[in-house]
Amino acid sequence: MKHPAFRYLFGPVPSRRFRRSLGIDLTPHKTCSLDCVFCQLGRTPQKTLERKAYVPTADVIDEIDHWLQTDGDADYLTLSGSGEPTLHADFGRVLAFLRDRPIPSVLLTNGTLLTLPDVREAAALADVVKVSLSAWDQKSFEWVNRPHRMLAFESVMDGLNQFRDGFDGRLWLEVFLLSGLNAMARDVEKIASLSRELKPDRVHLNTVVRPPAEDFAVAVPMTQLEALCDVFDPPAQIAAGFNSQRSTAIQANEATILAMLRRRPCKIEHIEAAFGMHINEVSKYLGALLKKDQIRSDWKNQAVYYAAK
Numbered sequence: 001m002k003h004p005a006f007r008y009l010f011g012p013v014p015s016r017r018f019r020r021s022l023g024i025d026l027t028p029h030k031t032c033s034l035d036c037v038f039c040q041l042g043r044t045p046q047k048t049l050e051r052k053a054y055v056p057t058a059d060v061i062d063e064i065d066h067w068l069q070t071d072g073d074a075d076y077l078t079l080s081g082s083g084e085p086t087l088h089a090d091f092g093r094v095l096a097f098l099r100d101r102p103i104p105s106v107l108l109t110n111g112t113l114l115t116l117p118d119v120r121e122a123a124a125l126a127d128v129v130k131v132s133l134s135a136w137d138q139k140s141f142e143w144v145n146r147p148h149r150m151l152a153f154e155s156v157m158d159g160l161n162q163f164r165d166g167f168d169g170r171l172w173l174e175v176f177l178l179s180g181l182n183a184m185a186r187d188v189e190k191i192a193s194l195s196r197e198l199k200p201d202r203v204h205l206n207t208v209v210r211p212p213a214e215d216f217a218v219a220v221p222m223t224q225l226e227a228l229c230d231v232f233d234p235p236a237q238i239a240a241g242f243n244s245q246r247s248t249a250i251q252a253n254e255a256t257i258l259a260m261l262r263r264r265p266c267k268i269e270h271i272e273a274a275f276g277m278h279i280n281e282v283s284k285y286l287g288a289l290l291k292k293d294q295i296r297s298d299w300k301n302q303a304v305y306y307a308a309k
């Protein structure tokens, strides 16, 4: 069955960590408390800490309900997308709706709002919470994540640790490493030391694979990432790269591909794997979207990426 034109759901998209994950987007494009130099969504136009109902919660829940009844085939239901999901004042209501469903829920968060008790309580409703940590002090936080001016690294770490203490689900940690910025062995050791206090169930090392917000955000070579895995406890897994574990066909059309490209730029292989489609069919849809001027193609990192205009 074809997906109707959902406004707040996208995918399922393939992900190395979450296999096939249905994305749930709770914020307008690039609504975030950070402006990470590696962000694949581009620069944050205006950083915010304002929590409000950026999109109507009831409509999001209706879409999820409809999707569960008419499709329901994904490995994870993931709050992620165009910005920081915990900025949505009711993200806990969405997670509460996902409780006791057959598909586990995931919250992807930059962790900066876990300083707030309400946010910690709501986040604890997720089966998996994946937080990011790519800095070790205020200075490195400012180079790598360019936070909202009211955010202090120490308070953010304190919020993360408080969340860990009260959360009995799975906590995964993503460490995003960049050549020349935060990937020297001594710096990674400092991040690993903070990570040990946090006691994550898994650690993922990531680096640039899609066009980043800034050209100076340069990928760490795979051999270097591999050598850094054992610095972490538990030893880190490499998340960078692209992998689709399953290729169950998902009926896609121009609207579903456009929805995917609105969230992130993709190579043709990403779309092929996300929807289990033949490359010729993907080319047909991309050709039509290019003709209608709804997407553009960019040559970056020696590959062609498609993005919504």
Ligand code: SF4
Pocket: 032, 033, 034, 035, 036, 038, 039, 040, 041, 044, 082, 083, 084, 110
């Ligand atoms: S990577 Fe995530 S946390 Fe960083 S600016 Fe982009 S959306 Fe925000």
